[in-house]
Structure formats: C-alpha cells, structure tokens
Amino acid sequence: MEASTLPGRYFADPDVYREETRRIFNKSWICVGRASDIPEAGDFILRELNGNSLIVVRDENGDVRCFDNVCRHRGTRLLENADGKLPGGIQCPYHAWRYQLNGVLKSAPNMSSEEGFKPTDFSLSSLQCRTWEGFICVQRDPGGSGVAENEPAFWSRFRDWQLAELVPAHRITYDVNANWKILFHNFSECYHCSLVHPQLNPVTSAASASNDFTEGPLLGGPMILNDGFATVSTGGELCGDVFPGLSAEDRQRVYFYTLFPTMFISPHPDYMLTHRVERRSVDRTRIICEWLFPPEICSRSEFSPEAAVEFWDMTNRQDWHVCELTQQGVQSDAYQPGPYSKQESMLAAFDRHYLSLMNEQ
Amino acid sequence: MEASTLPGRYFADPDVYREETRRIFNKSWICVGRASDIPEAGDFILRELNGNSLIVVRDENGDVRCFDNVCRHRGTRLLENADGKLPGGIQCPYHAWRYQLNGVLKSAPNMSSEEGFKPTDFSLSSLQCRTWEGFICVQRDPGGSGVAENEPAFWSRFRDWQLAELVPAHRITYDVNANWKILFHNFSECYHCSLVHPQLNPVTSAASASNDFTEGPLLGGPMILNDGFATVSTGGELCGDVFPGLSAEDRQRVYFYTLFPTMFISPHPDYMLTHRVERRSVDRTRIICEWLFPPEICSRSEFSPEAAVEFWDMTNRQDWHVCELTQQGVQSDAYQPGPYSKQESMLAAFDRHYLSLMNEQ
C-alpha cells in the first residue's frame, strides 16, 4: 500500500491550524483573485487570510498592491465593502487619515503639529504581490518559500490555453464544513468518481487518469474525454471555442492540477475551471469556483457558460457532501489513519509536501 | 447535615467533562435504546456518545452490534440518517467500501491489487454490546466497570413488570441546558415536588418516599400512590392494565430508580416510564423519555397512553426548567456548595459514587 492518511489532529486541532498559519500560509504565495477583478487604478477587492482582512488594490501606476485592512493610527478597519473603487486613495472612516494607493500616508488631520510625527513612518502594512498568468498572488513573509515562483515551467504550461487573458464568465462561492486538506484530497483522486459522480463517469473514466506532476507543490495530470464529449458540460458540447493553440491530444483531455495551498486549475478544451481555496477555520473552507473564457468569447451575444457551470456545480456539490462526511468522521475519536490505494498516490504526495513544510526546522 | 453539593467546576468546566469521558463514559455500560427499536436484521439507529457517532445495528444472526460511524479507509462518516435499514451491509458513500453487518470489510474496490492489503485488518471499530431486559447497552473499554453487569439483582427486579417485552407507546426528546448530573440530582429527590410539581403532589406525597437502593450505581425506591389514583396520569386512571404479576403493594406504588450514568427507570402499576440521558456538553443534556407498555396493550384499538404522556410531559418540563436555573446558578463565580437535606440523601450517594469513579487510580 502507498501510505496512510493523516492523523485526526491535522483535521480538527486548532493548534495545527495556527501552526499551518505560521509555517505555510504566511510563507506561501496565496492566490487572492484575478487581475481582471481590479482592471483600473483604484479598483479594490477585500480578501481574508488567516482570519485577517486584506485590501487588494490597483494603484495609480497600474500595479497591484496588497495591504492589511488596518489603519496605522488607532487600528480601525479601513474598508468594509467586499469590492469597489477608491478614487481618492484610502481614507480611514474614523479620523480621516488618508493613504495613497501605494500605501503611503498622504494626510492625517492635525498631526502635522505633533512633534516628531513623520508620515512616512505610518505607511500601511503591506504584503508582497505578484501576478502569474492573470492570478494575483500575495505573500506575507518576504523570505517565504515561493511555490509559484519556483515553478515557471508550471505557469508556462498554460500558454496554450491563453490563461493570462481569460476572464470569469461565472463564479460560485461555496462554504464547506471541512478542513481545506480534505478538499485538496478530494480533488486529487477519481477513485470516488464511480459512486459520487454518476454523471461524470460517462464523460471521462477514472481509469484514464494519469499524472504529470507527482511530487511537490504542483500535482496532477490529465484524464481523457470519452468519444462524444467535446468538453465537460451538460450534454458534452462546447460552451466556447476550442483554444486554437491546443494539440490534438489536449483537445480530448481535461487536466486537474492542484497548486499548494490555495488553487485547483483545470484546463478544458474550451475553458479553464478554477477553484480558489480559502481556509476559514480548522473545519471550514470557502471555495470560489470560476469558469474562465477568453473575453472575445464572453462578448458574443449567443455565448452561455451554462452547460459547463451546471455540470461542475452539480459535481462540486457532490464532492462537498462527501468532504463534509469525511470531516465528521476524521474528527471522531474513533478515527484512525487508513490505507491510500494506488489511485490515491497524489494524496500521499500532497501529505508528504504538507508534512515537509510543517516539520521544517 | 448529610453532605454538601459538588463544587462548581463539576458543572461548568470542559476539563471535567473530558475527564468524565475517560473515567466514566468510556468505561460504563451506556444505554442506547431498546431492542425493539431495531427488530430485524439490517435495522439500525445512530447514537452520539462523547461527541462521536455510533451505529447500532442488528446483524444477520439477530445479534445487536455497535460500531463507530467511521470508514476505515479515509475516515468518512458512513451513515447519515438517524435510523433505517441496511439490506446489503454498510457501504461508505465516498469510495464504496462495503462492510458486513458484523463489521467485517466485505469489499473495497480495486484494493485487492494492493500489495499486502488484508480486508480483515480493516473491520469497523466496535464497542461491546449487551441487552438487559430489552435495553441495549454498549461499552467502549472492554475492561471498564460493568455497572449493569454487576447488578443482576437489579435487572431481575423488573420481571414483575415484564420489562423485557415492553415497547414504547410514546417518545419525547428534550434538550435541556444543564449538566447531566443536575438532571440525575433532580430525579433523585422529591424535596422540590411541593413547589415545582403542584399537580403531582396530590397523586403521591414526598413524605411517602423511601429508598431500597441507597449506595452505588443504582439508587432510588418507591413512593405510594394516594387513594383515588390508580397510576400517575392526568385524572389518575390507568392507561393500560395493571401488570398481572404485581404484588398488592406494588399496585399502589411508583418506583423511581436511577441507573448510573444514563438511565432513569420508573415502574408504574400499568406502564414503565424511562428516561435515557445523553450527555451532550458540559452544560447541555438530551433526555429521551419513553412510555413503555406491553405490545398486546398497544395493539388494542381503544388504547391511548395520552393521560400518562400528558402528565409526565408537564412534570418533565417543570423539572427541566429548575434544572436550567440551577445550571445558571452553579456556573456563577458566586456559587458555593450548599447543604443537602435528609430528603436529598440519594444525591449525596450519587455524588459519592461519581467521585469514587472520578478519583479512581
């Protein structure tokens, strides 16, 4: 047998959750959205990371910035709305301290008369910010391990699908009562497909699954679409156009990749399915699922992503249900680690990578 | 004075709750229902014990079995419905591992090809299971103290009431915001009856109470029904027939027994009232109250347990209210142990037994 599942404390112990914050989520590149979510200067979105609110904003130079949503004066939360526009910078709603979009304190009423007060000492606390193929990623610790950074081969892999240019045609947010690792595990095997996904089975067979990334932060690989299915959708027909750059092989494939610790990326012949994974507590996870298409496809009057959305929404919900049942089981005192099968080799690889980070000196 | 009430931490401290799990609830025989709840092979009920889900099921041989509701593969909760039938054994909803009703793994898709995989290594985790006079009891630790086992005299005591054959004519579940011991205390004295139960007082007088079990896990004794009351019911009339085997004395008595740590058993001239006590957290307890009658009485077209149900439901609710007020008081920092009166000698005996288990080396 491959290996064993993780001990129960990894799914249920708040101390493990806090240790993950320190060893993984403060050090890794965390996906917080798409560059297309904030196309213009002043556009912002709020995100939550490790229980703290973040502001992700495009500055005057067109660069994406990420700040803690905390005023440097009395600590007040600066922004409340989930997204919006900031025409004049970021103003604290309490005492009107005002920050530029690059985080520098621009004005603080009456503070200029305070002895020794230097506005430059009170810039917003910031996180590193990078964009790969349209995904905005942030990193708390500058010295942290650069998952995505170290894997240019991975990102270039999506060029044939024009990933950098794609925009979401649809988005669904799910709140799942399960630890984030259970969701990664679930996404990483099709052993469960025959029982859990009766509608997916005819489309692509678990037996066709293989893996081209098998160790480290990137894991996964292709499954082959059965005859009669041009993509994964209700009915099996395309929602968009097959990406023109795809090889003949890729036109009959769906890929399922996990990017530790916050993303699932699934290239389809005509669209890209992405899951952004937001850890919320030791037993709750938010999943933001998007269906990405080229903007020129989205602007067609007859375009609809409905068949792809419907199929994956159904499949997602089937998955979340067994994930929640698994959470309930593994947090029982009676749970003991069980054996991974050959079909679950990516789960064992995920656990190895996870434990290597958790046990790092 | 007899003794003093327990210090406040015993009613409010989550650490005490966990200690009780280890020293009492994992070692004692725990009542989980009646054999008549699962009459046929494949019938099951789910129960919760110490926060963990249990499957109680009748197997192909007619034996009652109890398993942790956790798959041995990935830890998934196997069953979700509170009760039902399992015609083909227990199948995990995630990867279709299938267990026989005796807990042995029958099939696990694709695992036969795994090197070194022996199905017999992956039977469901089980608890000991016994049935006394129709009550299904389970015990986590095989070496645990066998409360009920050690008391054959107690169980045989109910022969005159045909306890083994009785079936529930009615069931009410109550969720009470009080520690389980406060409910045992409440059931163990009638000092409160004059103020709390104005309707019970005319039926049977607190002054008539005596005790025939006064030390150890079994406590309690009879009260005498006043003239004009054939049983405890609204109106005082019988709902069923007086049990034919009862002595003249028992025909004018109601007995109130507590069986540590999960049962109250109350023989009446024509029925048996039972309370099953499920500890849920340090300040919440579920009570499942049943009115048991002989099956041949229940099948009479004119039979109704209504008068007994109505009376005890009213009385139960009166009790739960003062139990909840007591929980609120004893978890106050200002609470200090108070004096038990002579009428509360069974509470002092309960506390002695409880503390002896909690302090055992």
Added chain:
Amino acid sequence: MEASTLPGRYFADPDVYREETRRIFNKSWICVGRASDIPEAGDFILRELNGNSLIVVRDENGDVRCFDNVCRHRGTRLLENADGKLPGGIQCPYHAWRYQLNGVLKSAPNMSSEEGFKPTDFSLSSLQCRTWEGFICVQRDPGGSGVAENEPAFWSRFRDWQLAELVPAHRITYDVNANWKILFHNFSECYHCSLVHPQLNPVTSAASASNDFTEGPLLGGPMILNDGFATVSTGGELCGDVFPGLSAEDRQRVYFYTLFPTMFISPHPDYMLTHRVERRSVDRTRIICEWLFPPEICSRSEFSPEAAVEFWDMTNRQDWHVCELTQQGVQSDAYQPGPYSKQESMLAAFDRHYLSLMNEQ
C-alpha cells in the same frame, strides 16, 4: 507625540478579560442603575457583572442591597425576570428556600430538623452597595479601590444640575461588538467628530474642547455650544428648562466626563445624558443610555425629550459603528500600536490609569 495605543491583546485576549475581572471589575465601584429604578421596598432589578447575575433590591428599611442571584442550597438562580417586585422576600423556585430582602435566610422547608443547620450560615452572598447622586454602585471586593468614593469633589460637581433628583425620561440599550475600552476611547476625544458626526459639528466645535479632569479615574471636560444652540438636540432648542442653578458659563456648555470603568456622564444645560457601560465579553459591550430630567419637567403634559433623544441616538450609532470597525482592526494580527495625537490626551490618560491597575502588585 503623546503616547501609543494599547497592544492588540488588550482588546482581543480572553485572558486579559479575566485579568480585568480580577484587578478592576471586582475591585471598582460599578454603576448598576439609578435609585429611581427601584423606588419602593421589594423593587428589584437584575444586572450582569463579569458574567454573573446580580440582584439589586430595595429592602424594608429603604436601603439598596445587592446579592448574587444564587441560592445557598443547590445554587439555583433565584430570579429570572429583568425587574419586578418581591412582596414577600426572595424565594428560590426550586425548594422554596426564602430569603429576607436583607439577604438573611428566613425559612427553608424541613431544614430545621437537620442537625447543626443554622439559617444564619446561609445568607445570600452580597456586594457592597452605595448611592452617589442617584447612581447605585456596587463593589465586589470590600478592600477594592474606591474610585467614586475617593472623589467627593467629582460628585459634588453635579449639584448645580440637581443630579441626585433627576429621573430618566428615555432609555436606549445598545449592544456593541467592541471591547469596552474602545468605547471609553471613543467617548474621550472629538478628533473623530468632523468625519463621524457631521450633525454635531455645527453644534459644538472640537476646537472648543478642554479638560478639567486629566488624570486618574475621572477624565474629561467641557465643549462650548455654538451660537443658536441652547442645548444638544435636533434643532438646537431646549427640551426642558435650563437648570436654575447654572452659571452663565455652564448655560453655554456641554460636559463630557468618563468615570472609570462603567460610566459616561454628560451634563447639558437642560438635561443630563448618561451612558452605563456593561462589559459583556472581550469583544462585546452593552451600553445603556439615559436622558435624565427633573421629575417636575417630566410630568409636564407638553414635555418631550424627543429632540435630545433623536440627536444622541443618531450620534451614538455613528460612534458604535466606528468602534466596531476599530475592534475588527485591532484584533487583526497586522495591528500595531499607533500614535495618539494631542486631541487624544484623555485616551492616553485612560490607558495610564488602566495599566496602573492591571500592573498593580
């Protein structure tokens, strides 16, 4: 710069909350209401202090008493209603133990026959009780620091406003999701007024604020009413009469005082605004706001406090909102202490007093 704001743990750590209980809230005089709330013998109100329920009652001699709401027998909560009348003393709803209004056990059914039982051993647990200018204050630890007691100058300060005789014409209770100190901070500066209170700005200017108590448990001072505003109210007109004893100066002033750790007192030309601050948990506070007027004003048929109530209710809600935003920010891991401005000198003084009590040996 003056000083820095407190570290985040003071606003978010349950251990700090418990330490405050021990070092501050069990030792200080705590305001629990007005003497006019319980005018006659037997009148009572319930209050919560440090998570424990208190009974505040007027006894047969007309004295105000304060007891823990816990029976000395089994610990049952004695009273449930938020207020009411106790014609015959305090009777426990469980076993009918009955206490006099001075807390002495009057009768306990059947206990007289218990050997060694002395009713005088079982008086209700009590707190010290004092009334200053109509405010009922209680103190848990007899040796505790006597905030109010030590400041006769402070209390006598309100003679011109007839404080002792005033009665509430209106009361509003607010539940705010913020630490109690954030509410004291908010009340102690008008630096936020220009942005947060656009309606207050024309009435009285932040620049007019000064302080006549600047160190210790009592802090604050006056602001000057602008021309055209006889008091603080919607429209700026008086709701009552100007207090006849006021100096010409005080007729054009509003005072804002904080009395550590449970009161804000704000004398106006024609009424007294009071906020009672009830700490509920590390991140929740209840505020009970009252508009006090002379009883003879209240009894006038044409009297209405509406203009004063409406104005302050709006202003209160503006404050609570920024307090809640501040709570969200300071409990973020990203929060770091920031600089107090000169306009926030009372906050720095509050923090000094607070820390001196928290760090006392």
